[in-house]
Amino acid sequence: MQDQSDSNRPGLSRDDARALADQILDMSGADSARVNIQSGRRRFIRSADNRITTAGGSADVSVTIRSVFGKRVASVTTNLLAEADLRAAVARSESLARLAPEDPEYLNELPGQSYADVGGYYETTGNVTPDSMADAAAQGIRAARESGNVASGYIDVRAGGSAVANSNGLFAHHAATGVASTLTVRAPDGSTSGWAGDEAADWNRIETERIASTADRKCQEWRGRTALDPGPYDVVMEPTAVGMLMLRMRGAFDARSADEGRSFFSRQGDGNRLGEKLFDSRVTLSSAPEAPDAETSPFAGDGVARSPETWVERGVLRSLSYSRFWADQKETAPRPSPANLLMSGGNDSVDDMIAATTRGVLITRFWYIRGLDPRRIAYTGLTRDGTFLIEDGKVSRPVNNFRFNQSLVDLLNGIDMMGEPVRVAAGENSSVGTPIVVPALKVRGFNLASVSDAI
Secondary structure, eight states: OOOOTTSSSSOOOHHHHHHHHHHHHHOOOOSSEEEEEEEEEEEEEEEETEEEEEEEEEEEEEEEEEEEEEEEEEEEEOOOOOOHHHHHHHHHHHHHHHHSSSTOOOOOOOOOOOOOOOOOOOHHHHTHHHHHHHHHHHHHHHHHTTTEEEEHHHHEEEEEEEEEEHHHHHHHHEEEEEEEEEEEOOOTTTTOEEEEEEEEESSSGGGHHHHHHHHHHHHHHTTOOBHHHHHHHHEOOOOOHHHHHHHHHGGBHHHHHHHHOOTBBBOOSSSSTTTOBBBBTTEEEETTTTOOOOOOSSBOOTTTBOEEEEEEEHHHHHHBBOHHHHHHHHHOOOOOOOSSSEEOSSSSOOHHHTTTTEEEEEEEEEEEEEEEEETTTTTEEEEEEEEEEETTTTEEEEEEEEEEEEEEEHHSSSSEEOOEEEEOOOOOSOOOOOOEOOOOOOEEEEEEEEEEEEE
């Protein structure tokens, strides 16, 4: 892991970020001001139709200037860093703030804070070359060509830093890297599809050979898919499928929604359900800025420190997130929402789960996931890129895709088996996203609500 003080990495060093923030704050004439800085480099390779179609990158520094007069607040974002442009951006934010209505929930900017020393910048990622990325993309293309299929993929590599500073003396800086590599392989006639992917902070953890072989194998195995009726099924979800659902759990731990009666975590009558056992005893959900290869910034955008948190412990709700305003209302400490999510696991492999299933469905991943009901933490979406019927402990045949309608509460109460947690590509856009570390799961009664003809 690279020392975050290294000024040779992409993005602004700590010293350069502080100097830029101080320059902007010195220009401010507002009652208070905050500066958020995002800086770094992004490289990508996109492949389609068994060839690399696009390769490129960008480097940028983006500055958001927040000005406050009384309780009137406005922000302006710019990437023009000449002194005259910065002065114009400051003046614009102040002009807008004077026109803005008062924010009844505004709280004064934080004073200086203490933050954990969290890594997250990996030299292997920050120094990755376009040739290395092209070689990785070529592996997927070769695997597809050799089997007569067509590969499309995306490799997204990011390296840089974030910083926050304000007129009360607060300053924080964090450097990070991230990689997402995903591959879809389809038959030339589009009749079958397979997918595989990885996400990591460390380029060396991207298993390019496995991605290529798995996506191609899934495509081959899903040929000649057959009809299967919708309904509740025992399902074996590979880690990516689990991660795509658990990504949505991050937003459920909001104390205000719970206290105001808008959440599954709302207690009937008043307040929230902290301390209640709500999920299977094997379910523990936590977040930690220092989680290896899933590191996140030790501070939120307003400068509130992030600490390791256990949200659910052995099925019991232990923590909720509090904005500064809601924490002030409830006379407690602010607690940012989880910036990563880590789920407990077990020792069962996907093969073990299949072998233990009399009749069920194996799911590779989901697509087009959308919220249904926050009171049940319910979502809908589609299965995609490899859905199979399991009979008598074996995968018996490929089947059509489904639309699911599923409460995550029911899912986390219906667990039969758990695998070892791994970081997954949990987003739908194939770009670097929120670090999600989850196991494969075997779950009872997953609601595959209707058939989908989509590939």
